[in-house]
Amino acid sequence: MTALDLPAPPTAPVRNFVDGRFVEPDAAAWQHVDPATGRADFTVPIASAADVDRAVRAARRAFDEGPWPHLPPRERKLALRPLADLLRAHADELHHLQTRDNGIPITFGSSYRMSARMAADIVEYHVGWIDKLGGAAPPPFSADTPTQALVLKEPIGVVGAITPFNGPVLQFAQKVAPALAAGCTVVVKPSEFASGVAHRYAELIAELDLPPGVFNLVTGLGDTGAALAGHPGLDKITFTGRREVGERVVAGAGTRSVALELGGKSPSIVFDDVPDLDAAARTAMSLVSMGLSGQVCSTQTRSLVQRGVYEAFLESARAQTADVRYGDPFDPATTSAPIVTPAAAQRVLRLVDGAVADGGRLLTGGGPATPPGAAAGGNWVEPTLIADVDPRMPIADEEVFGPVLAVIPFDDEDEAVRLANGSAYGLSAGVYTGDVGRALRVGRRLRTGTVGINGPFVFTPGTPFGGYKASGVGREGGREGIEEFLETKTITVRLD
Template sequence: MTTEAVRERFRPGADYQMFIGGEWLSAPDAFEAVDPSLGSAWAAIGNGTAQQAEDAVAAARKALPAWRRSTPATRQAILGAVADRIEADAELFARLLPTENGRPVREVGIADVPASAAIYRYYAGLVRSHRGDQIPVEDPHSLVYTVREPLGVIAAILPWNSPLITVANKLAPALACGNTVVLKPSEFASASVLEFVRLIADLLPPGVVNVVTGFGPTVGAALVGHPDVAKVTLTGGGPTARAVMAAAAGALTPTIMELGGKSAMIVAEDADLGRAVADAAMGIYLANGEACIASSRLLLHERIADDFLDRFAALARSIRVGDALDPDTQVGPLVSRPHFDRVLAHVKKAQDQGVRVLAGDEELGLGPTYKDGFFLRPTVLHDPSGQADVVTDEVFGPVTVAETFSDYDEVVERANATRYGLASGVWTTDLARAHRIAGQLDAGIVWVNKWFDLPAGAPMGGVKDSGFGRELSWETMLEYSAPKTINIDLGAPRFPLWG
């Protein structure tokens, strides 16, 4: 286990400022960023004001006319250069993300950095294919065509769990379409956004990208209700989404919502159990379980349920929990004390409702250095009938609940019996069964014999309370642009209507 004396925590050069109109500006006061492995402060983040949010929108509006006229070649080159810099400075994020939100350091190099770079390169490629169309009409004297135009200023409200990837999901398509952007990071993951913008700031004209840090009721509210914001994009939870949409409604501002999930993994009796167990563990324990697409429900056929759970619980108990900066750590701490308490409350409520704990109640034994860290062992709950609240409530931690089933029509109904609809999956060697179940699941993403595969180009988004709109794909370009119809007269005769 890494000790505080030798751990290579990220150390900022100074207190963090905001980035508005190409300048780094101080806030009136600051709040502390807390290292979740230690439970102690490691940086000061500027606590922005509503006026500074207004200033950021004004800067983005000022930069918009020139940026929207930039050539496809310019935008393509810039997005490619952003990807290059992320990869070149991978070590920056390898120390920063674990220090900031508890992301295990080993995951930064295999997930955050390559996924983020791939997103910018994907949209760099799409820049040149982003176009309108010619519309066939009956009148031979009319030429009708469309062009795609940027919307304007985009307000992007970011989460804390995967800040580098989430910035890429929002910033890359918005810039590719010719929009300007104001980023509002989570108060639990502001430093990574600021360091990223510092890394790429010289690539962009002033005001094209702005960052205002602070809290939702002040900075967030000022942004999402601003009349000069053309669209709001949020990754977060349902309560935040409802507040954002209510504020945006006053200005008639459209939104994109990527929200929570309670994703069901259905395991048939003919599944390859070794692969299914490994994928189920990756699906719930990667990113400390703090992922909206986590495989937080296991629906196991009764013929294989006992075998699966014996293997899965043993694997969960073997996972190394510890300092997020330790390369040997497989699951790190949760992001904050309040979130840690919420996750524990879900587990305690499940136990009170009669749910068994198959793994997760073992002693951590991390030593005095980590006594204030927000650590939770990978937890496996067993509720065969699926009646407890934890079956449908999003926990957002390294906690999964297993159920059993015997009938496939019933299991689809149970999998869909939640207000969420983001991701789901089915493990089977029966191709017909896989197709049938995939078509019946209420989810924006359905995996077959895999989990957590999100290649650039495959639309990501949900249905029901998991949100609307799609990220990570060609369809996202349509979210950040609008068609303009141009109808040209080619010498049509006029009817004598007057005189």
């Protein structure tokens, strides 16, 4: 018996959570298929539009009539703080569910940046802001305006949160914690490939002393998400996912507030004075080949490399692929994930085939992979390196979401910046150089929300994360993250 054949620890069936209790939805269930094996395993309830409506109405009542948005800061802190302890206490279980949901290797999913420990830190960080969200009392502007102004910060209202499949332990906390800390009520719709984690979160949140309707969970497919995003009872929509879906969210939002993280085509810019070229190349390749196999919005999937070190960079990047180990995601030796669905895997392969047909130089990979001992139905794609990519190729412009690195040569700093900014996206970037002045100069010129110097951008609970251009609007993390869920009110009092 291989590790893939071992039974998973028992888990509760996925259910919706509405108005303070677990409920069965009206509609049918969707069959989840393990992306590593192609085998059907558990089912996910599909919440109908009526189910979504009940959840939003519960959240609306809890905000308009309940105590939650008006609680003194100390009481809201005391209510939310235990969630961090619960996440740490149930970390191993959440990591297991995450791997079962989307095939992320258990060793990668339990590493700090994807883990329940990080999620707990996110909760604690935002809880810490609750009693520090005061407004201001600016003095009278002039003798002609004898008024005292009070600038107040208030919760925005009912929030609809739609989360992606990759890194659900982190993503759930990143959306729910600041919304609840701000005094909002929430309805969450997770990706169908993150429903196990979301259901366990609901069970843990149910242990908190929150009024009914403050937190609600509805699971399902795209129609469920569309019903939530389009519901007129929401005041705010926060969404992470594909650009085309995010554009539909914006179209249906009308005058409601939105926060969107819609992906990226992030560049790494490698100059010929990079202190360690081998490390830079291996880092670039490992970002797409290890962990989630490139299924991360901020991954640097374009490497722009100065011509003097171009071929040496390619040699080191190709060598890194020997470190990839596919197989049972619960096996500690497995380094990299399957693609989440067969359709997504086929799309990755089509983009690679198109790049080669258009003149790209395929150095390694480019086809499906079958790990030893794995079931034939797994969605595995070989780690792929393509050189001499023309910036006009789809592989250089579209978000691949697979283990593919496209490499483009450049001559000088201006060309590198022009190529980097040539994408419609602007989520993240990396600058690799031994010249600190150049690193900061180029970093400031890049039209992107985050930049890492001599490595990828490192997210922490206190650092804002988000993008420019087609990568979205709004920020998660830092003070900016909780302010996404606050409104500003100004009251004036005449002094004469």
